[in-house]
Amino acid sequence: MAEAREPVTTLDTPIRLEYLFSAGIAQSKNLRGLAEGRFVGQRCPVCSKVYVPSRGSCPVDGVPTDEEVALGNTGTVTTFCVVNVPFAGQSIEIPYIVAQVLLDGADISFMGLIQEIPADQVRMGLRVEAVWVEPDQLGPSMASVKHFRPTGEPDAEYASYKDYT
Amino acid sequence: MFYFLHGARKVRGIDCEEVTVDQTAGADEGVLTSAHVLEYPYSRSVGPVIGAFLTGLRDGRILGASGSNGSVVVPPTEYDPETAEATGELVEVGPAGTVTSWAWIADPAPGQPLDHPFAWVLVRLDGATTSVLHVLDAPSPSEVRTGMRVRADFLPATERVGRIQDIRAFVPADDGGPG
Ligand SMILES: [Zn+2]
Numbered sequence: 238m239a240e241a242r243e244p245v246t247t248l249d250t251p252i253r254l255e256y257l258f259s260a261g262i263a264q265s266k267n268l269r270g271l272a273e274g275r276f277v278g279q280r281c282p283v284c285s286k287v288y289v290p291s292r293g294s295c296p297v298d299g300v301p302t303d304e305e306v307a308l309g310n311t312g313t314v315t316t317f318c319v320v321n322v323p324f325a326g327q328s329i330e331i332p333y334i335v336a337q338v339l340l341d342g343a344d345i346s347f348m349g350l351i352q353e354i355p356a357d358q359v360r361m362g363l364r365v366e367a368v369w370v371e372p373d374q375l376g377p378s379m380a381s382v383k384h385f386r387p388t389g390e391p392d393a394e395y396a397s398y399k400d401y402t
Numbered sequence: 403m404f405y406f407l408h409g410a411r412k413v414r415g416i417d418c419e420e421v422t423v424d425q426t427a428g429a430d431e432g433v434l435t436s437a438h439v440l441e442y443p444y445s446r447s448v449g450p451v452i453g454a455f456l457t458g459l460r461d462g463r464i465l466g467a468s469g470s471n472g473s474v475v476v477p478p479t480e481y482d483p484e485t486a487e488a489t490g491e492l493v494e495v496g497p498a499g500t501v502t503s504w505a506w507i508a509d510p511a512p513g514q515p516l517d518h519p520f521a522w523v524l525v526r527l528d529g530a531t532t533s534v535l536h537v538l539d540a541p542s543p544s545e546v547r548t549g550m551r552v553r554a555d556f557l558p559a560t561e562r563v564g565r566i567q568d569i570r571a572f573v574p575a576d577d578g579g580p581g
Contacts, residue, residue, distance in 0.1 A: 242460070244453055244454070244457045245448065245453050245456040245457045245460060245564035246447065246448060246453050247445050247446060247447055247448060248445070248446050248448050248452075248456060248564070248565060249443070249444070249445050249565075250444045250445075250446055251441060251442065251443050251444060252441070252442050252444060253439065253440070253441045253442075253513075254438075254439070254440040254441070255437070255438070255439050256437075256438050256440075257435050257436070257437055257438070258435060258436045258437075258438050259433055259434075259435050260433060260434040260435065260436070261433060262433055264434075265432065265433050265434040268434050269434070377434055
């Protein structure tokens with residue numbers, strides 16, 4: 238029988254997707270590099286551009302990028318944003334900087350967290366280096382890179398990265 | 403995409419468990435894979451009509467909406483699906499009805515309503531002019547047919563919360579037709 242309860246106004250409908258992500262051959266090489274504390278990219282045989290992480294082919298020339306390229310630990314901030322907005326699950330104290338980092342020798346930038354510098358001092362052209370987690374914490378994941386920090390070198394000339402912004 | 407193989411985290415209350423990286427493929431070659439789970443804990447606002455329908459289920463009753471031209475729509479809608487006019491008062495239908503279509507599930511998938519073979523059925527409840535999708539708990543497909551009589555088997559009142567699963571399943575009912 239009906240009880241004197243509040244009418245139903247909401248319905249919980251959780252949705253769940255379980256799937257297996259395949260990193261692919263090229264990105265698996267990059268991920269294995271991360272597990273060893275280094276960045277691994279691939280070079281296009283036609284345009285010579287170095288992609289990190291590589292998808293296994295050059296998006297411009299449409300050819301396989303078979304040549305593996307070991308990249309260094311340093312790079313340049315090409316652009317960045319200051320995160321000031323708190324959100325649920327945030328693990329880093331705000332404000333913090335998410336930047337596009339162009340590794341030396343690479344022709345494409347990727348996203349990285351910038352630390353060990355006040356947020357209002359981060360700038361385009363800032364020279365940075367990767368700080369890795371402890372060796373026993375390394376894994377095939379970008380979580381192996383704790384963050385990037387300034388190297389202390391003079392800023393890169395704009396002309397050196399203007400094609401990558 | 404580069405950040406796909408990241409550690410377990412919780413974003414806006416969403417569990418993204420992921421990250422069991424299978425490295426059994428070998429140290430140098432082979433493709434890395436990672437089991438991912440993506441889960442959203444939706445809670446949706448149901449509105450006045452579905453709200454009343456769900457409240458009815460919690461009370462052990464099935465409600466339909468009176469539509470135009472004498473139709474009774476189950477589950478109820480706010481607007482008549484044929485005439486687009488607002489539906490009228492809610493009326494009780496069932497709990498027995500007639501199977502209008504069915505599909506046998508020999509090997510239920512995880513998360514399906516029953517863990518043993520069952521039939522998805524469309525049931526036109528007594529008093530309704532449309533059919534509702536639900537589960538028929540029948541022993542075998544040879545005991546399911548279009549036109550068979552079934553009735554709703556509700557969960558005990560203490561277990562009903564106001565959702566379609568408050569009807570555990572439909573079960574065969576040899577009741578001789580709508581009374
Ligand atoms: Zn190319």
